[in-house]
Amino acid sequence: MKFQKICVLGLGYIGLPTASTFAAHGLKVLGVDINPYVIETLRGGNVHIHEPGLRTVVQSALNSGNLTISSQAEEADAFLIAVPTPFYEDQYGEHDGRKFRLADMRAVTSATEAILPCLRKGNLVVLESTSPPRTTVDLVKPILERSGLKAGVDFHLCYSPERVLPGQILKELIENARVVGGVTPESAKAGHELYATFVKGEIVETDATTAEMVKLMENTTRDVNIAIANEFARLAEKFGVDIWEAISLANRHPRINILSPGPGVGGHCISVDPWFLVETAPELTPLIYHARQVNDEQPHFVVRKIEQIVGSLKDRKIAALGLAYKPDVDDLRESPAIEVVHLLQKEGAQVKAWEPFKPDAKLRGVDMAAGLEDAIAGAELILLLVKHTEFINLKPEELALKTPARLILDCVNGWTADRWENSGFTVFRLGVNNAKIISQPSQI
Ligand SMILES: NC(=O)c1ccc[n+]([C@@H]2O[C@H](COP(=O)([O-])OP(=O)(O)OC[C@H]3O[C@@H](n4cnc5c(N)ncnc54)[C@H](O)[C@@H]3O)[C@@H](O)[C@H]2O)c1
Numbered sequence: 001m002k003f004q005k006i007c008v009l010g011l012g013y014i015g016l017p018t019a020s021t022f023a024a025h026g027l028k029v030l031g032v033d034i035n036p037y038v039i040e041t042l043r044g045g046n047v048h049i050h051e052p053g054l055r056t057v058v059q060s061a062l063n064s065g066n067l068t069i070s071s072q073a074e075e076a077d078a079f080l081i082a083v084p085t086p087f088y089e090d091q092y093g094e095h096d097g098r099k100f101r102l103a104d105m106r107a108v109t110s111a112t113e114a115i116l117p118c119l120r121k122g123n124l125v126v127l128e129s130t131s132p133p134r135t136t137v138d139l140v141k142p143i144l145e146r147s148g149l150k151a152g153v154d155f156h157l158c159y160s161p162e163r164v165l166p167g168q169i170l171k172e173l174i175e176n177a178r179v180v181g182g183v184t185p186e187s188a189k190a191g192h193e194l195y196a197t198f199v200k201g202e203i204v205e206t207d208a209t210t211a212e213m214v215k216l217m218e219n220t221t222r223d224v225n226i227a228i229a230n231e232f233a234r235l236a237e238k239f240g241v242d243i244w245e246a247i248s249l250a251n252r253h254p255r256i257n258i259l260s261p262g263p264g265v266g267g268h269c270i271s272v273d274p275w276f277l278v279e280t281a282p283e284l285t286p287l288i289y290h291a292r293q294v295n296d297e298q299p300h301f302v303v304r305k306i307e308q309i310v311g312s313l314k315d316r317k318i319a320a321l322g323l324a325y326k327p328d329v330d331d332l333r334e335s336p337a338i339e340v341v342h343l344l345q346k347e348g349a350q351v352k353a354w355e356p357f358k359p360d361a362k363l364r365g366v367d368m369a370a371g372l373e374d375a376i377a378g379a380e381l382i383l384l385l386v387k388h389t390e391f392i393n394l395k396p397e398e399l400a401l402k403t404p405a406r407l408i409l410d411c412v413n414g415w416t417a418d419r420w421e422n423s424g425f426t427v428f429r430l431g432v433n434n435a436k437i438i439s440q441p442s443q444i
Contacts, residue, residue, distance in 0.1 A: 003194055004028060007076040007118070009111040011038055011069070013049055013268075013331070014128060014162045015082030016058065017169045023061035025198045030076060031069045032114070042069045050330035050357060053170045073114045078124040078194050081115075081140075082162070083107035085129045086268070087275055095282030098289055101275035103132050105139060112143040119147045124156040124190045126180075130215050130269060131159070132276040136208040137183060152184035158191035159208040161215030166267075166329045177201040181211025219273040220288055225259045226270070227291035230298050233261035233431030237305075243431030244413045261431050263385050263411045264298035264336025266325030271295065271334045299339040302383075302411055302430065303347065309407060309428055310381060314348035319379035319405065322386025323355035323366070330357035337385035341366055352379065356390055376403035382425075387412040396423035 005028040008019040012033075019031040033039055041048045045062060047055045061067035073079070085108060087101035094100070108129055115125060125144060127136050136159040141151045151157040159181045164172040178199050182188030188205035195203055206214075229247070236243035247258045265271045274292055278285045303313075310316050325335040332338060332355070342365055344351050352367050354375035361368060369375035372394075376382060382405050384391060392414050400423045408420060408427045417427040 003077045003124075003197065005030070005076045006078040006080060006194070007032060007073050007115075008080045008082060009033075009073060009114065010081065010083035010107070010129070011042065012082065012084070013051065013166060013169065014164070015080070016042075016047070016049065017051065017054055017164075017173055018080065018082060018128070018162075020054070020057045020061040020067055021170065021173055021198050023064065023066035024057055027066065027197060029061070029067045030074055031067060032071065032073050033069070034071065034110075036071070039069055039071055051169050052167065057170060073118050075118045075120060076123070078126065079115045079118070080126045080128055081108060081111045082128045083111045084268070085131055085272075085276075087272055093279055093282065098278075098282060098286075100278045100282060100289060101272075102279055103276050105131070105135065108135065108139065109143065112140050116144065116147055119144060119149060119155060121149060121154050124158065124187070124194060126158045126160050126191055126194070128160055128162050130161060130219070130273050130276070131212055132280045133212050133216065134209055134280075135159075135212060136181070141183060152182070152187055156187035156190040157183045157208070158187050159211045160191055160195065161211060161218075163215070163218065166326075166331060174198055175201050178203045179206060179211045179214050180204070181206045181208040181214075183208050216273050216277050219270045220277060220291075222259070223265055223270050223274045223295060224287065224291040226261070226265050227294040229259045229261040230264075230294055230301075232258065234301065236431050237433055240433035242429075242433070244429070260413065262298070262336070263302045263340055263430070265295040266333065266335040266337070267331060268333045271325075271336075295336075299336045299343055302340050302409075303343045305428070305430065306344065306349075306381065306383065306409055307347075309409060312348075313344060316349045317378050317380045318344060318349050318351045319369070319375040319382045319403070320344075320351050320353040321372070321375065321382065321384050321391050322388055323353055323361070323363070324357055324386050324388070327387040328357070328389055330355075332358060332361060332363070338363060338366065340383070340385060355386075356388060373402055376405060379403055379405040381405055381407040381409065384408065384410045384412060384414050387414045396420040396425060400424050 007030045008015050009032045011031045019029045023029040088104045091102050092099045180191035192203045233243045274288045278289050323337045341351050352369045352375045354369040411430040420427045
């Protein structure tokens, strides 16, 4: 099958790098998005998301004429769907007293409907959005078959999950192994041929539902593993153990790899995708459900720890460093750091938050600092929530001159406590026993 023109629906963290990489490899690519800001920004030669190297690839794809941007799909040889699949904020399912999140598949539905008038015999349609099992065959296929064409007979239909790491998307897009699941073996083969345009990693063919499951299992495994690390951190505090030391010792076992605890699990994937399995089979997923509960509880655990340090949170001045869901990215979606800030404010604390990767972010209920110095200027306690490299590289002796704060809670094992204590700070760490807290209650 020869692909000359493709249409990518959804130009976010996944769709834009994918569209521009195809364009860089010689295909004519129409990038489609429903957000006028995205279209305007890209047409102006700018990029609306932070991802290393992306601006250069997008600009050269636009300049070469291979990438064009539109609000509407057009006829093409292949269509890729990379639209969001969040959960509903205000709708829940329930099974056996367990309340669970529900996938919001409206963007997938409307993107598929947008392809419908353009669909022609011989086309390939690939869903890349992370989706509940059977979405390709039970949701996407029936919509496309309203055209009168039959999936697997008149056109090819695949599911191919994206497994790139934000921060390294352009490299991993090309180098990672890729799973392509077809509604028929021929569809999988067509999907394989499309991705072979640029993928250097192994491309493995399977069926569509297996491919959906693969993606969900990957992220659910990480969620469950982080949940156990968070539970270990709570146990370490109870037993007077330093969890970071304990994990590094346990991980010397050749078959053990305990992940790091932290203020919770966020982002658009790991904190969301396990719900897709719970929603579709609540009777089979008690472990996955409880792991989600543990990770969602972790911001509350951080807030209780701060309370142990300073006593009542009312009017306490706290500098929150980092709002992204993980280090060195600008992605704030489902971030547990933001949840910590909200919870602290609910308890009456005065929090100033600084996120160097999104300095202009406007978040409801969050007082954003103009910079690091602004965040710490009047603070009593510095709360390290994200292990951004620039935070790790801060010099305690310099910071000590810029803030009256002498208390630190490090939730990510980002700072060497001794160094900071030598500069006059008292450092508390998530997952480390509270003996120090108990012996010197509040220093404020
Ligand atoms: N971001 C990641 O690291 C990552 C990794 C693997 C998988 N995924 C999955 O990929 C999918 C896309 O995620 P993302 O991070 O790129 O999302 P995103 O929010 O960054 O981008 C999605 C884009 O789709 C656009 N959009 C929404 N509805 C549309 C429609 N009907 N037609 C055309 N465009 C539409 C939005 O305006 C937005 O620009 C999700 O299912 C996500 O779970 C993301």
